[in-house]
Amino acid sequence: MKTFAENLFGEDDKLKSSVLADGELDTRHGPILYMEDVSVSFDGFKALNKLSLYIDAGELRCVIGPNGAGKTTMMDVITGKTRPDVGSVFFGQTIDLLKMDEPAIAQVGIGRKFQKPSVFDALTVFENLELALKADKRTWQTLFFRLSGEQRDRIGAVLETVGLSAFAKERAGILSHGQKQWLEIGMLLMQEPKVMLVDEPIAGMTHQEIERTAELLLSLQGERSLVVVEHDMEFVRSIAKKVTVLHEGTVLTEGTMDEVQNDPRVIQVYLGG
Amino acid sequence: MKLLTLASQDKTCTTVLMALAAVTFIIPLCNLLTPADSPLHFSAYTVSLIGKYLTFALLGMSLDLVWGYCGILALGHGAFFALGGYAMGMYLMRQIGTRGVYGDPLLPDFMVFLNWKELPWYWLGFDHFGFALLMVLLAPGILAFVFGWLAFRSRVTGVYLSIITQALTYALLLAFFRNEMGFGGNNGLTDFKDILGFNIQSEAVRSVLLFLSGFSLIGAFLLCRWIVNTKLGRVVTAIRDQESRVRFLGYRVEMFKLWIFVFAAMLAGVAGALYVPQVGIINPSEFTPLNSLEIVVWVAMGGRGTLYGAIIGAVVVNYGKTVLTGLMPEIWLFTLGAVFIVITLLLPDGIVGLLRRKLQEQHA
Ligand SMILES: Nc1ncnc2c1ncn2[C@@H]1O[C@H](COP(=O)(O)OP(=O)(O)OP(=O)(O)O)[C@@H](O)[C@H]1O
Ligand SMILES: [Mg+2]
Numbered sequence: 001m002k003t004f005a006e007n008l009f010g011e012d013d014k015l016k017s018s019v020l021a022d023g024e025l026d027t028r029h030g031p032i033l034y035m036e037d038v039s040v041s042f043d044g045f046k047a048l049n050k051l052s053l054y055i056d057a058g059e060l061r062c063v064i065g066p067n068g069a070g071k072t073t074m075m076d077v078i079t080g081k082t083r084p085d086v087g088s089v090f091f092g093q094t095i096d097l098l099k100m101d102e103p104a105i106a107q108v109g110i111g112r113k114f115q116k117p118s119v120f121d122a123l124t125v126f127e128n129l130e131l132a133l134k135a136d137k138r139t140w141q142t143l144f145f146r147l148s149g150e151q152r153d154r155i156g157a158v159l160e161t162v163g164l165s166a167f168a169k170e171r172a173g174i175l176s177h178g179q180k181q182w183l184e185i186g187m188l189l190m191q192e193p194k195v196m197l198v199d200e201p202i203a204g205m206t207h208q209e210i211e212r213t214a215e216l217l218l219s220l221q222g223e224r225s226l227v228v229v230e231h232d233m234e235f236v237r238s239i240a241k242k243v244t245v246l247h248e249g250t251v252l253t254e255g256t257m258d259e260v261q262n263d264p265r266v267i268q269v270y271l272g273g
Numbered sequence: 274m275k276l277l278t279l280a281s282q283d284k285t286c287t288t289v290l291m292a293l294a295a296v297t298f299i300i301p302l303c304n305l306l307t308p309a310d311s312p313l314h315f316s317a318y319t320v321s322l323i324g325k326y327l328t329f330a331l332l333g334m335s336l337d338l339v340w341g342y343c344g345i346l347a348l349g350h351g352a353f354f355a356l357g358g359y360a361m362g363m364y365l366m367r368q369i370g371t372r373g374v375y376g377d378p379l380l381p382d383f384m385v386f387l388n389w390k391e392l393p394w395y396w397l398g399f400d401h402f403g404f405a406l407l408m409v410l411l412a413p414g415i416l417a418f419v420f421g422w423l424a425f426r427s428r429v430t431g432v433y434l435s436i437i438t439q440a441l442t443y444a445l446l447l448a449f450f451r452n453e454m455g456f457g458g459n460n461g462l463t464d465f466k467d468i469l470g471f472n473i474q475s476e477a478v479r480s481v482l483l484f485l486s487g488f489s490l491i492g493a494f495l496l497c498r499w500i501v502n503t504k505l506g507r508v509v510t511a512i513r514d515q516e517s518r519v520r521f522l523g524y525r526v527e528m529f530k531l532w533i534f535v536f537a538a539m540l541a542g543v544a545g546a547l548y549v550p551q552v553g554i555i556n557p558s559e560f561t562p563l564n565s566l567e568i569v570v571w572v573a574m575g576g577r578g579t580l581y582g583a584i585i586g587a588v589v590v591n592y593g594k595t596v597l598t599g600l601m602p603e604i605w606l607f608t609l610g611a612v613f614i615v616i617t618l619l620l621p622d623g624i625v626g627l628l629r630r631k632l633q634e635q636h637a
Contacts, residue, residue, distance in 0.1 A: 079521060081517070081521075101520075102517075102520035102521055103520050103521075103523050103524055103525045103526075106520070106521050106522060106523035107523040111521075112521050114518070114521075118515055118518045120510070120511045120514055120515060120518070121514060122510055122511075122513075122514055123507055123510065123511060127507050130504065130507070131504070131507060131508060131511060131519075131522055131524075132522050137522075137523045137524045137525070138525070138528070139505060139525075139528050139529055139532045142503070142504050142505040142508055142524075142529075143500070143503050143504070143505040143532075144503075145503070145504040145505075187522070191522065191523070
């Protein structure tokens with residue numbers, strides 16, 4: 001388990017310097033990510049209803065909830081895809097995410113894996129990872145970009161981690177659903193975000209792959225903060241310390257897996273009461 | 274490295290490049306070295322015709338960058354070609370000097386005819402070739418920048434973007450038709466005499482222009498090929514396939530689109546600048562929306578997203594056009610329409626796709 005972390009974010013993590021100057025992300029006095037009273041409506045339908053969520057630095061949080069609970073919409077709001085009607089979303093104490101667009105939010109250190117695996121089919125697996133690699137992402141810098149040996153090694157390490165080394169030169173389009181999931185997780189790792197939003201990572205994976213995913217996510221906590229949305233309760237149990245249950249766009253309850261699973265309201269929601 | 278391996282893997286591409294190099298070097302050489310009655314001597318008409326095809330090929334290739342690689346179906350690309358052409362035309366007009374019908378040393382004929390006393394400010398500097406060349410790049414480049422900045426930032430995409438690009442070229446068409454604009458109205462700019470002091474009608478100049486057209490095309494091809502194989506090229510491809518996903522990786526999609534759009538507009542401008550001295554005229558009809566649609570047909574016909582496909586398409590379609598308009602001018606447009614429909618339905622990857630399949634079958 002430790003090897004993952006060492007592989008990926010080992011000592012010589014020189015790529016760390018980014019758009020964000022050190023110290024700009026102030027998490028000393030609280031959570032790394034917080035949403036407060038966020039509401040989103042689509043044609044009158046409230047997908048999020050006064051949702052509040054606080055994620056601590058280094059925490060691995062699982063978010064569960066029935067279909068349509070608003071889990072994906074929550075990630076859409078955090079990453080700038082959807083603008084909430086009201087509410088506030090902050091990264092650290094000072095960075096107001098609602099004032100930023102998607103690329104700015106990504107550059108500041110919030111990465112996302114989509115529910116439907118979305119990789120670039122026309123590009124090779126290696127190129128997919130290269131695009132995600134944390135680097136200067138402006139046009140001219142991208143035009144003249146050359147992979148350093150170090151960066152190449154990092155891509156190699158991530159390929160290893162996600163088990164796609166043999167596919168490095170293949171087009172991503174030929175991958176299976178499960179492999180695309182892995183590739184997208186790999187892309188997330190390449191971005192080295194401070195917060196990783198992971199939407200349903202294990203759909204289409206074999207039992208073995210699921211175990212590896214759990215291992216990987218666990219190895220990342222501490223260094224990164226993670227928000228993992230998943231329906232598979234067994235999987236959630238295997239990684240979760242703290243679980244948030246969403247229902248109808250708002251937090252139903254929060255606690256350990258045992259606590260929430262024994263919560264009568266949660267049981268009622270899941271049994272479709 | 275990658276460029277070389279790609280080129281060697283792709284027979285069609287290599288063949289196209291060889292053919293281009295042959296045309297670029299052999300025709301001008303033959304014409305400069307052999308007497309006019311030699312069988313190796315090409316007629317002035319042929320030389321200019323081939324030169325024209327080469328500029329169209331460059332134009333088509335620049336659209337392929339935007340459409341084939343970045344997925345922006347720009348239906349106003351001809352406008353940039355025309356602007357480059359006008360910039361060159363303005364230089365050529367200033368070269369006429371006192372040899373115009375009215376013999377005015379400063380003003381082109383049409384301005385004298387309009388009773389203008391002074392050269393408008395935007396004509397200043399065009400007597401310098403270097404300045405004109407700069408404008409060949411800047412005029413289309415700046416227009417593309419302003420247009421793209423507005424369109425891409427407000428995330429106009431797909432069919433809406435296509436429509437406003439058509440509107441753009443149509444607006445320019447109307448503007449350039451007006452005499453008061455100072456670009457010669459519907460007659461445009463013509464009756465050119467010299468380029469850099471050499472008689473523009475002379476065979477040597479025609480040969481040199483053909484050479485320059487071919488040379489620019491090959492150079493631009495290699496440059497484009499390099500660009501699409503850089504990381505920027507891959508970002509652009511990614512934008513074509515999944516625009517919004519690219520944003521979540523931290524790339525400013527609008528800036529990448531803008532970059533490629535402006536670059537392609539400048540290439541189109543260069544094509545226009547090479548075209549005008551070879552055909553001897555530039556007029557507002559170059560802004561016709563239909564022209565821009567034709568470029569799309571060239572690229573679709575050749576096979577988009579390959580660069581050299583656009584070259585093949587431009588040459589094939591224009592050769593067809595030359596032949597057909599010679600025989601039966603009235604059926605050209607119908608043929609073009611029919612060709613487009615057939616390609617869309619039967620040959621989604623164009624001629625290049627067809628050739629690739631044939632080659633694969635041979636290998637299998
Ligand atoms: N763009 C949109 N337009 C209209 N309705 C939307 C839109 N996006 C989401 N919704 C609705 O908002 C609700 C919440 O959707 P969301 O995708 O966030 O649920 P979820 O918790 O991720 O569900 P699942 O477990 O099925 O992925 C759903 O009822 C969905 O139909
Ligand atoms: Mg969802």
